[in-house]
Amino acid sequence: MPDGSSSAGTLFAPAAAELAALARSYNPNSNAALIEGAYAYAQAAHADQRRRSGEPYFTHPLAVAEMLVEQRLDDATIVTALLHDTVEDTGSTLMEVTRLFGKEIAELVNGVTKLTNLELSSKETKQAENFHKLLMAVAKDMRVLLVKLADRLHNMRTIRHMRPEKQIVKAQETMDIYAPLAGRMGMQWMREELEDHAFRVLQPEARSSIIRRFITLKNETGDVIPRITDDLDRALFDAGIAAEVTGREKRPYSIWRKLNDKNDPEGDFHRLSDIFGFRIVTTSVEDCYRALGVVHRRWNAVPGRFKDYISQPKSNGYRSIHTTVSGRSARRVEIQIRTQQMHEVNETGIAAHWSYRDGVRFENPFAADPLAWLKDLSEGLSGAVDPAEFLEHAKLEMFQDQVFCFTPKGKVVKLPRGATPLDFAYAIHTNLGNSCVGAKVDNRRVPLFTRLRNGQSVTIISAPGQTPQASWAELVVTGRAKTAIRRHAREAEREAQVRLGREFARVAFAKVGKKPTDKALATVAERLGVEGGADEVLRALGATELSGDQIVTTLYPELTGDVPEPQGRPDGVIGLDPGQAARAALCCEPLPGERIVGISYRGRGVEVHSIDCPRLGAFEDQPERWIDLKWGIGESLGTHSARLAVTMANDAGVLGRLCSLIGEHNANISDIRILDPKPDFYVIEVRIEVRDLQHLSRIETAIQADSAVTDVMRKRNSETAAA
Structure with a gap:
């Protein structure tokens, strides 16, 4: 990026034409005027803003756009990157963006804005709800995720300028959500960089330790990458295989994770095969397998470290052969073998669907459907009623690598690493999982907690009347299986509680000569504010959340003599x-x-x-x-308690303004609760101490006058007896 003058208006002028020229270099039909117009518009919109580093704010959207140009993406995605913060952080509106740049770009900008506003680092329930919204937004147009991931990557590259506590929040959010999403979408390079930036913030001492040990190893052995690369080049050349060989050092977080996977964070660096990675890129699938033969003839293959993702691709489209061999001085190294087309998909992931090669939209036969995983995820977790449960299962689906097993008829079933026969059964059908009583792996009877390996054939043994045990949830690793098992456990527990509650109700009502009819129980539910009617009252009774005396007193207080103790005497x-x-x-x-x-x-x-x-x-x-x-x-002259329900905009300072307003009217707030939080509005219940009805009315009028308040009303428990 060229240096600019001191004038904010001309600081980035040379880069506008550069950006458009780069887009045109791979897409001759690129609309340079559109890109340059978006550049000028965003630059003007952010003209008075600065980043925490002191740089002009426009350096950020420009850096995001440059990342997407490097991935050879279409004009709409590049323009969205330039505009992605204008609606959120400036006076720009979606209507104006639509008028100037069209509906498609406005919808993309709106999608990125919504993702930015989701509080993915909030407490677990809110985080789960917002993560679900993220998946739904991404499903409408995957380019929204491409812009958001680039946005997050640039923010992580410059995270040192944030406050320390903010760095930790953003780094954890990146490690939990954005890095796994990038990996799941096939953008492995981005996942590794996001993880390493987050690792630097979350565990700086561990990262420094890895780097120090790596430097020590290099000092002891020298730079092994050129030597091994030359060895591979020579062996392939002698075999008549045209290929490009590259080597690299793994990132610190990748090394740290491998050491921890081996339960040995202080493990032997010298024997860790994943410190160095080598890649052989050939011109055909046949040459991939020929190259594998050359490697295995030249060096000793390490047992159990071979994976063929060409014959069994990952669900995100990743294809490659992985093998680990003992090279120089018995050093283990990992080698990946793939074709050029596979390599392009493996590097760009879902971005391949919107990228250009040689002036035309890129159509790679190995690219996976970017929406398939989102569809499978939403269907598999549809029964997770608990938001935290949904989040747990979604993370399981994102984080884990895959194994490939076979049904007795030869159908391939893809499962996460560590999956069991129970996961296999639920992957085929929920009913098969629920009725599972045993399993055979490669025709041998095995326990249900057995961890499956690549290539195994699995036969599920089922029996009518069998039901899943709650403990199964600890044996499985897929979200689909966990959801089905927990759903069945909840349903079974509820049925047992309803049966027990019905007996408790019969005994309690018999004491006062009454019967617990459905109408009577429905009336109890209405008066106690229990959602779900009579059945939910019985469930709560069976779960000891309500007592028999409590529900009888609610209907017949004069028969029980159990009138609640007085509270708040109204003297006078x-x-x-x-x-x-x-x-x-x-x-x-x-x-x-x-x-x-x-x-x-x-x-x-x-x-x-x-x-x-x-x-x-x-x-x-x-x-x-x-x-x-x-x-x-x-x-x-005394004070009395009253409750108000206030619907207000979810904007900064609104709640504080409301509290100050109540204080200005000489009323004290004794309790406040948020009842129905939404991204744009939420409802609060505030209990205040007032002198009389006129005092309360004045406060209601003042609150209603606030521009951020849409509704205010006095709230009463009209069906609830005093307690």
């Missing part, structure tokens, strides 16, 4: 007998200024309700218990 109420105690009903929480009425309880005083409280309908046939009451003079 006129109409009580001498010495008679009064308490405010929690169902309607009456305030001075409202008409009130009392309901008497034998030996327990009077419960004070507002005259419009729906709970009073339960006492219509008991007029002798009604007491005419009113507020005494001076009662408004």
